Amino acid sequence: MYRTIIGSRVRSQLAYRTSFCLNIATSVAVGVVEFIELFAIMANIKVFGGLDFRQVAFVFALANAGWALAEVIFGQLDIMPTYLRLGRLEVLLVRPMPLMLQLITSDFQLRRLGRLALGMLIIIVVLPGLNLNYTPATVYLLVITPLTGAAIYAAFFVTAGGLQFFLIDGAEFTSAFVYGGSYAGQLPGSVLITPVRLLFTFVFPATVTAYLPALLIMDLPGAEYLPAWLGWCAPVFAAWAWLLAWLAWRTGIRHFTGAGG
């Protein structure tokens, strides 16, 4: 049944070719613009947070790949405040299907794949220049990092969704860790000032989505509070992020009392 639903969503998005292409282009443009900002900084200096331009680009691209994957599936949770305000959530709750599945299939955001493509492209371009030592461990990290990254960013979206039940008008609070996390995650973690570094590693593990595993892949040392070996613990951090997400979502749903919509 899920296949039917998801299939119908995907087909509906592909139905309007021009609109779909425009959306993909916008999604790519957002990524390109963010990359140019990084480029503007790197045009003035050689080394940023202990990394050269190629290495910075690699971290950026890895984070983007994970973020895009998370956004395709869970980005839809961003409109939770609207659902709650308009009373559309009640309709979903009475249907015989898990709420989360209904929400994420309600608008499968294929256009976000543009961002993923951009991330992949940058990785392919910079990878030869990084002179990596291709051991099984490197290959494992290259494959697993976008996935754990996606899992962590997805957990941010779900945590935010759960908190919306309490925040209502204060929906913007969650942007601090969802979009703040996305911004912090695509930077070398070593540039962050200590409180920000701790917040985005041990509470909202954004630096684990790209920077730390990238250090292991490129065989570089870490920074204060960010030893490179933490990169091996990415799945643990992902589990932590999902624990937070599960708690937020569960309390949110239980708190919800509807408004007779």
Next chain:
Amino acid sequence: MQNLTPDERGVDALSGKRHQRVSLGGDSAKTSTTHIYWLLAATEFRRFSTYRLAILAGVVTQSVFGFIRVSVLFAAISAAGGTLVGYDQRSAATYVWLGQALLAPVALFGWMEVADRVSSGEIAVDFARPVDTQLAWWARDLGRACFQLLSRGLPPLLIGALTIGLALPQSWTAYPLGLLSLVLAVSISFTVRFLVNLIAFWTFDVRGFVGLYIVLAGPLCGLFVPVHLFPEWLQIMAYATPFPSMLQSPIDVLSGYVLDLAALAVVGAQLAWLVALVGLARLVQWRAAHRLVVQGG
């Protein structure tokens, strides 16, 4: 009509009912028209003060982003050996926190109120009102900006001052000039957004154009990286658009990054952009009004 409280008059002006005092000829009509624009601005100020929790949320989020942005510039400056194109740590922190403070007032986020009124046809009512459509929206936008500067602007600036520390400008002239620069910045931002909204007269869906505005405005106005740090080709591209005049200019003038004659030149450039853009908006609005008549709206 004469006995209304200022509040009721504001509501009356907004609901678009023809105001008796406006329809009077001569001098008194002139003063009450200005008065109406003032009331529109004041009403908008109050409208935005309704959602208190949203304001707090905005302040927290903008502060977190402020700390990340400060991190980025600090790392770049220390990698460059202490100063980077005239920025040291303190002036870079000032640049970041002023940017976070002005973000909401100069409205770099999307805005579609006029476009929505065009697609619903309500714009025809707006054109029929006894106040000028563009000036009325402009007055309202200034009211909004004023409220957002106080509520969403000053708190992050204060947080930045208390945690990281800010640099004060070296001359008192930075304050009056900075204020002027800020009013111009909000006005330029308004006019550009108004123009984007007017596109709704020609195409059915302006969402894509609003999206394009957001994507371009952020980086080109110097939101994440100061325009002065851009490589030369990108600087030329940025200054070919009005975007730096919306954020980089007021930050430069307020922080004293440019002083005296250089500051006057920056404000002059803003004024030139504003005059050009308002002229363009007038022209586009005039064409749009004609289209509206043709369609029988």
